[in-house]
Amino acid sequence: MLTKRIIPCLDVRQGRVTKGTKFKNNIDLGDPVEMAVAYSDGGADELVVYDITASAERRPIDIQMVTEVAKSIHIPLAVGGGISCVADMERVILAGAEKISVNSLAVRQPDIIAEGAAAFGRQCIVLGMDPVHNPKCPCGYEITTRGFREFTGMDALEWAKRAVDLGAGEIVVNSVDADGTREGFELTITKMIADAVGVPVVASGGAGRPDHLVTVFRDGHADAAIVAGMIHTGDYTITDIKRAMRDAGIPTRMSY
Amino acid sequence: MTIAIIDYKAGNCTSVLNAFASLGVETVVTREADVIAKAERIVFPGVGAAKSAMENLTAFGLADVVREQALSGKPFLGICLGMQILFEHSEEDGGVNLLNILPGKVKRFPDTPGFKIPEIGWNQVNGDIDYYFVHSYYAEIGPYTTGRTEYAGVTFTSAVRKGNLFAYQFHPEKSGKAGLALLKEFATC
Structure with a gap:
């Protein structure tokens, strides 16, 4: 049986992993390679690394960092931040990443999804989206971009469906409302998108305790979930999360 | 000892190279037919679509050398699409003839409630160890199926x-x- 994936997320700023709440108040957590290795050995099913300041600084993704992380772990690696064209995607793939996450770029230029899928296969192209609760949108959630700074007026569910039609192989649903709160995932939008698209959905934002993961898989219908603060601080390990999943009857990889 | 990783623009050779490097095993990434033919062991990776992969193999003049080497008795490892291409035929893109080294067909997963396609994860x-899969198509069970x-x-x-021919969908x-253990086994078989 296919297991539900636990995916630690490393937000990298100037070569260091940082963590903030709603993209603010960032604190230093450590070296990306050391943390990647520790999580890989500790049971991570995949790893995602975001170069969170690349876009704002209008520079390409830190390829050296991606290369070092890819050399050090032997589980799937997704990266995002600072991708602006297919050539950038190719550099990331040649550096050893499996998946490229596009977010604000895809909103501005939806064809980048189709171009990336045509060049590398749809399994390489991950659409990241940052929906925020907005009752004026048909599905109740609006897409934001540029680290929650810009509101697009786009309906989150419509965007998810369109992105899959264009060639997105996975969708990361990162709730703006839940991000950094550690009070649990936003189940409504996660379930809505997971039930509506034929590709895997990765829940993101709000993981604070192992039971939050149980809930997002059981009730949010997620295929995978991103965890950050709750493991970065050392409050919980990936094994703590996976034991809770196993005890709740959710398929999870336990030998690593 | 040389291990040649065949680069035909259909897959992530870097990941395979990195994995062998972590085992202390040197590899060479190549699309030169004579380098492949002289290697002691061959890795045939691949992700993406069967049709474009077959087209690339032909365009790089590699279809014959891959077939010869896979049949040579030399240790040969197909990974993911590099496994599927060893079979007879794929349903992908309206039908593609493959290298026909292993008997059987490659089919698309049926649309099934509760299952996303591609399978990712x-x-x-054999009901035991977990490995990482990414695929929308699968090879039927055949006489050389071991997993x-x-x-x-x-x-x-x-x-x-099949003898020294190893292939994994994952x-x-x-x-x-778990995966590195399989690569180590291949590098030392």
């Missing part, structure tokens, strides 16, 4: 062994310690 081989995995109501071939280079 860790699944068990079976279930998804979307189908039991498919996840591992093949990605050993991305399957953590």
Whole structure:
């Protein structure tokens, strides 16, 4: 049986992993390679690394960092931040990443999804989206971009469906409302998108305790979930999360 | 000892190279037919679509050398699409003839409620160890199937062994310690 994936997320700023709440108040957590290795050995099913300041600084993704992380772990690696064209995607793939996450770029230029899928296969192209609760949108959630700074007026569910039609192989649903709160995932939008698209959905934002993961898989219908603060601080390990999943009857990889 | 990783613009050679490097095993990434023919061991990776992969193999003049080497008795390892291409035929893109080294066909997972396509994630081989899979198509069970995995109501071939020909539908280079153990076995067989 296919297991539900636990995916630690490393937000990298100037070569260091940082963590903030709603993209603010960032604190230093450590070296990306050391943390990647520790999580890989500790049971991570995949790893995602975001170069969170690349876009704002209008520079390409830190390829050296991606290369070092890819050399050090032997589980799937997704990266995002600072991708602006297919050539950038190719550099990331040649550096050893499996998946490229596009977010604000895809909103501005939806064809980048189709171009990336045509060049590398749809399994390489991950659409990241940052929906925020907005009752004026048909599905109740609006897409934001540029680290929650810009509101697009786009309906989150419509965007998810369109992105899959264009060639997105996975969708990361990162709730703006839940991000950094550690009070649990936003189940409504996660379930809505997971039930509506034929590709895997990765829940993101709000993981604070192992039971939050149980809930997002059981009730949010997620295929995978991103965890950050709750493991970065050392409050919980990936094994703590996976034991809770196993005890709740959710398929999870336990030998690593 | 040389291990040649065949680069035909259909897959992530870097990940395979990195995985062998972590085992202290040197590899060479190449699309030169004579380098491939002289190598002691050959890795045939691949992700993406069968049709474009077959077209690339032909365009680089590699289809014959890959077929010869896979049949040579030399240790040969197909990974993911590099496994599927060893079979007879794929349903992908309206039908593609493959290298016809292994008997059997490659089919698309049926649309099945509760199952996403592609299958992305860790699944068990022979009900035991988890490995990392990414695929929308699968090879039927055949005479050389050594590993079976279930998804979307189908039991498919996840591992093949025919003499020194090894092939995996999953990605050993991305399957953590369990995957590295398989690559080590291949490098020393």
